[in-house]
Amino acid sequence: MGAFNPALAVELLVRFIREEVTKVGFQRGVLGLSGGLDSAVVAHLTARALGPENTYGVLMPYRTSDPASISDAQLVADQLGIRTILVEITPMVDAYFERFPDADRVRRGNVMARMRMLVLYDLSAALRALVIGTSNKTELLVGYGTIYGDMAAAMWPLGDLYKTEVRQLAEYLGVPERIRQKPPTADLWVGQSDEEELGITYEVLDAILVELVDRRLTVEALVRNGYEEALVRRVAEMVRRSHFKRRTPLCPKISSRSIGHDFRYKRDWGS
Amino acid sequence: MRFTIALAQIRPVLGDVLRNLAQHLEVIARAAKQGADLVVFPELSLTGYYLEDLVPDVALELARSEVVAALREASATHHVDLAFGGVEVSEDFRFFNSAIYVSQGEIIHVHRKLYLPTYGMFDEGRYLAPGDILRAFDTRLGRMGMLICEDMWHPSSVYLLAQDGAQILLCLSAGPGRGVRGETKLGSVEAWETITRAAAQAYMLYVVYVNRVGFEDGAVFSGGSVIVDPFGRPVVSAPMLDEAVLVGEVDLQEIRRARTFYPLLRDERLDLVLRELRRIYAQRYHLSPYDGGF
Numbered sequence: 001m002g003a004f005n006p007a008l009a010v011e012l013l014v015r016f017i018r019e020e021v022t023k024v025g026f027q028r029g030v031l032g033l034s035g036g037l038d039s040a041v042v043a044h045l046t047a048r049a050l051g052p053e054n055t056y057g058v059l060m061p062y063r064t065s066d067p068a069s070i071s072d073a074q075l076v077a078d079q080l081g082i083r084t085i086l087v088e089i090t091p092m093v094d095a096y097f098e099r100f101p102d103a104d105r106v107r108r109g110n111v112m113a114r115m116r117m118l119v120l121y122d123l124s125a126a127l128r129a130l131v132i133g134t135s136n137k138t139e140l141l142v143g144y145g146t147i148y149g150d151m152a153a154a155m156w157p158l159g160d161l162y163k164t165e166v167r168q169l170a171e172y173l174g175v176p177e178r179i180r181q182k183p184p185t186a187d188l189w190v191g192q193s194d195e196e197e198l199g200i201t202y203e204v205l206d207a208i209l210v211e212l213v214d215r216r217l218t219v220e221a222l223v224r225n226g227y228e229e230a231l232v233r234r235v236a237e238m239v240r241r242s243h244f245k246r247r248t249p250l251c252p253k254i255s256s257r258s259i260g261h262d263f264r265y266k267r268d269w270g271s
Numbered sequence: 272m273r274f275t276i277a278l279a280q281i282r283p284v285l286g287d288v289l290r291n292l293a294q295h296l297e298v299i300a301r302a303a304k305q306g307a308d309l310v311v312f313p314e315l316s317l318t319g320y321y322l323e324d325l326v327p328d329v330a331l332e333l334a335r336s337e338v339v340a341a342l343r344e345a346s347a348t349h350h351v352d353l354a355f356g357g358v359e360v361s362e363d364f365r366f367f368n369s370a371i372y373v374s375q376g377e378i379i380h381v382h383r384k385l386y387l388p389t390y391g392m393f394d395e396g397r398y399l400a401p402g403d404i405l406r407a408f409d410t411r412l413g414r415m416g417m418l419i420c421e422d423m424w425h426p427s428s429v430y431l432l433a434q435d436g437a438q439i440l441l442c443l444s445a446g447p448g449r450g451v452r453g454e455t456k457l458g459s460v461e462a463w464e465t466i467t468r469a470a471a472q473a474y475m476l477y478v479v480y481v482n483r484v485g486f487e488d489g490a491v492f493s494g495g496s497v498i499v500d501p502f503g504r505p506v507v508s509a510p511m512l513d514e515a516v517l518v519g520e521v522d523l524q525e526i527r528r529a530r531t532f533y534p535l536l537r538d539e540r541l542d543l544v545l546r547e548l549r550r551i552y553a554q555r556y557h558l559s560p561y562d563g564g565f
Contacts, residue, residue, distance in 0.1 A: 002452045005455075011512070012512075019486045265325060268321075270287055
């Protein structure tokens with residue numbers, strides 16, 4: 001087995017976006033463009049799949065967002081010739097927290113993520129465009145995302161690619177060096193860093209996830225292969241504890257045929 | 272005997288039999304214009320693959336189905352044989368993943384998928400019943416055998432059809448694409464190349480592999496349909512991932528040539544195989560010679 005082949009992955013993902021968007025009757029995609037790596041890659045893929053004229057990048061800064069986020073997002077949009085829409089979320093978020101002035105930064109971060117979701121889904125209706133999510137496999141597996149916030153989308157084109165693979169896609173697609181080099185951050189508060197918050201680098205995290213998830217090795221096997229036991233257990237626990245975020249809400253089973261139990265159809269039913 | 276086979280590498284719509292029928296009829300007309308004597312469609316070409324609870328809704332009673340009648344009529348009108356896939360419901364209301372061979376307006380043969388993958392990304396065994404008969408059959412174009420996708424991953428299926436005299440093996444497939452670590456091709460496509468060529472070469476017969484394309488809920492079907500000659504050489508290959516209708520020529524004399532060079536089928540030891548299989552079977556199920564029936 002060779003190395004990850006970004007050209008082949010791009011070929012599949014572009015077709016995935018094009019087919020899954022158009023066959024349900026849409027031509028356009030809308031995504032949050034943060035200035036970071038993941039949304040830059042999704043913007044590239046969506047522009048290739050649907051055309052730049054059908055791709056809308058929405059810039060949604062909060063007053064504490066890094067000013068470079070806006071300029072980097074604009075850089076990607078200019079590179080691709082996609083349309084951009086600027087929606088400041090500061091007044092909406094601040095209006096909400098007048099009611100809860102003591103809310104901590106996690107609550108504030110979640111509300112920002114969900115405010116952006118609200119904007120994207122409103123524009124989705126206004127533009128007749130599907131929301132293209134930017135979550136990757138690493139953050140989905142460890143639950144590093146806000147449910148019904150940045151995780152809310154019609155599809156996750158990067159949902160089967162680890163962060164380190166997304167970096168390879170970015171290089172292959174020609175995402176500007178400046179965006180590829182900056183440290184990953186959710187940019188929900190000043191100085192936030194994915195790797196500091198997770199307590200692990202993406203290289204190590206992805207390597208562990210590949211062993212646990214893709215290769216189905218046990219924690220014990222990883223320890224035998226030289227990984228630190230506490231670290232592996234912590235990652236495995238993150239995956240387990242965040243599983244609820246990857247599932248639809250629980251529904252009781254009390255009738256003869258129940259949603260989430262034995263009423264089974266694919267989303268692409270009839271298309 | 273030489274004739275032309277069309278590979279109908281299509282993208283069925285999930286659960287919409289009438290739209291898929293219209294697509295079949297359009298492809299048949301086009302292939303007939305290209306001189307096809309036989310058009311081979313993918314697995315579940317009339318229904319799409321991830322049917323789940325749609326299975327009973329799309330199931331056909333082959334003898335009464337108007338959809339099948341339309342295809343029978345098309346085979347007569349265009350003077351072209353057809354192999355296509357659908358869900359078949361039996362008299363006792365079991366549902367099968369079936370491949371149907373039609374010639375000059377009549378159903379000549381039905382193959383019910385033997386091995387229903389129910390693991391990983393597959394869940395066929397939950398909704399469908401497995402077939403339990405495997406036979407080669409005679410057509411106006413030669414003796415054929417049909418397999419459906421997973422069937423071909425069991426070498427015994429190919430072995431049995433070859434022993435039963437199949438000259439042309441049709442494999443109708445809905446093979447998902449996976450693995451982005453190859454030089455140019457998906458891992459799953461390379462795997463199918465290996466087994467189709469190996470089957471053709473080991474049994475000196477033609478392999479006609481037709482895989483669908485398109486996405487269903489994020490899973491991609493990777494195409495790569497191909498006709499492989501009895502020396503293991505591709506006669507015509509469809510692209511990965513794109514819809515295509517391609518024709519290739521088959522010459523049954525090539526089978527004679529291949530079997531002259533490599534008389535492996537002549538040298539096959541059915542008696543040996545049966546003897547050893549009986550022993551293995553008896554041991555596996557703890558049968559004594561007095562249990563009878565083996």
